[in-house]
Amino acid sequence: MIATVDINYKCWVYCIKFAAIHQHLFMKILFFSAKPYDIITFNQHNATYGFELEYLETHLGPHIVNAVDEGTYAVCVFVNDNLTGEVIDVLAAKGVKVIALRCAGFNNIDLAAAKKHGITVCRVPAYSPEAVAEHAVAMLLTLNRKTHKAYNRVREQNFSLNGLLGFNMHGKTVGVIATGRIGKAFCKIMLGFGCKVLAFDLYKDQELIAAGVDYISFEEVLQQADIISLHCPLTPESHHLINKETLGLMKHGATLINTSRGALIDTHAVIAALKTGRLAYLGIDVYEQEDRLFFKDLSGSIIEDDTIQRLMSFPNVLVTGHQAFFTEDALAQIAETTLNNIRQLSEGIAPDAAVVVKV
Ligand code: NAI
Numbered sequence: 001m002i003a004t005v006d007i008n009y010k011c012w013v014y015c016i017k018f019a020a021i022h023q024h025l026f027m028k029i030l031f032f033s034a035k036p037y038d039i040i041t042f043n044q045h046n047a048t049y050g051f052e053l054e055y056l057e058t059h060l061g062p063h064i065v066n067a068v069d070e071g072t073y074a075v076c077v078f079v080n081d082n083l084t085g086e087v088i089d090v091l092a093a094k095g096v097k098v099i100a101l102r103c104a105g106f107n108n109i110d111l112a113a114a115k116k117h118g119i120t121v122c123r124v125p126a127y128s129p130e131a132v133a134e135h136a137v138a139m140l141l142t143l144n145r146k147t148h149k150a151y152n153r154v155r156e157q158n159f160s161l162n163g164l165l166g167f168n169m170h171g172k173t174v175g176v177i178a179t180g181r182i183g184k185a186f187c188k189i190m191l192g193f194g195c196k197v198l199a200f201d202l203y204k205d206q207e208l209i210a211a212g213v214d215y216i217s218f219e220e221v222l223q224q225a226d227i228i229s230l231h232c233p234l235t236p237e238s239h240h241l242i243n244k245e246t247l248g249l250m251k252h253g254a255t256l257i258n259t260s261r262g263a264l265i266d267t268h269a270v271i272a273a274l275k276t277g278r279l280a281y282l283g284i285d286v287y288e289q290e291d292r293l294f295f296k297d298l299s300g301s302i303i304e305d306d307t308i309q310r311l312m313s314f315p316n317v318l319v320t321g322h323q324a325f326f327t328e329d330a331l332a333q334i335a336e337t338t339l340n341n342i343r344q345l346s347e348g349i350a351p352d353a354a355v356v357v358k359v
Contacts, residue, residue: 092117135324139283175225178232
């Protein structure tokens with residue numbers, strides 16, 4: 001008798017757990033720009049959510065939006081998916097309720113169009129800001145100490161130091177444009193290197209001030225810094241923040257690092273500054289026209305973009321393909337937050353304010 005009650009109880013608990021996990025079984029999320037690492041991580045994390053996941057490798061844009069099935073609950077998109085008003089009109093007609101960004105930035109979404117159709121746009125406001133900050137530091141150190149050149153040189157038994165001369169980070173003045181989550185993590189690392197850290201942001205972070213960061217105007221940062229790192233979002237105000245005029249304010253021989261968004265810098269003006277030596281080093285993880293290039297293997301293709309080819313021809317320029325976020329820790333956090341955002345929205349629970357993107 002006792003054994004029967006125990007078995008019934010266990011069955012009941014199992015049924016509740018099964019129902020909790022599988023209540024989203026017929027709720028479909030369609031992924032765009034899905035890469036093998038996205039599929040592995042999202043499938044792992046979905047074990048506790050039970051959504052129906054479908055993955056497309058292509059980016060979302062007008063060319064493919066008609067492939068979205070009627071009744072798809074959410075589309076899950078990344079930095080280079082192009083959600084114009086036209087695309088969002090079609091998503092709305094298909095019954096899509098949520099646009100889930102598996103990234104922080106949302107400059108690629110027509111928010112007004114989403115609002116018009118009552119589609120909720122959610123994102124992952126923070127996923128290991130340290131991952132991005134640490135990549136900015138990796139770029140800085142690679143450019144400075146030329147470890148990429150040393151690696152190749154030593155493999156050819158060339159132990160000469162000619163051309164590998166760097167500079168001490170300690171004692172240099174570092175200018176940080178925007179001290180949100182990533183900029184703040186970057187400031188802390190730079191303070192640890194023994195740098196003087198100057199910052200510009202619309203808001204001052206008291207913890208950073210207490211740690212020794214000086215907030216001054218944008219122009220003053222450019223004028224005083226040896227190294228400048230960009231960490232602000234791309235908005236109409238920050239578009240081409242680094243241009244011919246603002247490059248003219250920088251020290252001769254400055255270093256510029258951009259891990260934020262490509263269109264923060266006017267690439268042609270930056271190329272001109274590299275030619276004159278105004279910029280001694282440039283490290284970019286993002287590029288204004290990156291949607292045609294990044295996240296793809298184009299090693300067998302002819303690249304028609306002459307601007308990126310010119311950039312890559314400089315010995316003092318380092319380009320990485322939007323990989324600053326790309327750590328195991330960040331991918332796990334992205335998958336967990338994205339699925340949880342969609343779960344909360346599907347159950348009528350309001351997610352954190354920072355998660356839902358409003359116009
Ligand atoms: P956040 O929202 O925590 O901080 C943004 C900061 O920028 C805020 O302090 C804000 O006051 C400031 N800000 C906004 N407009 C500004 C302006 N015009 N001038 C100066 N400051 C301004 O954002 P978080 O997490 O630090 O991310 C920053 C950016 O990094 C994202 O918008 C995204 O574009 C980029 N990013 C790049 C990644 C990569 O893999 N390369 C990964 C994740 C984010």
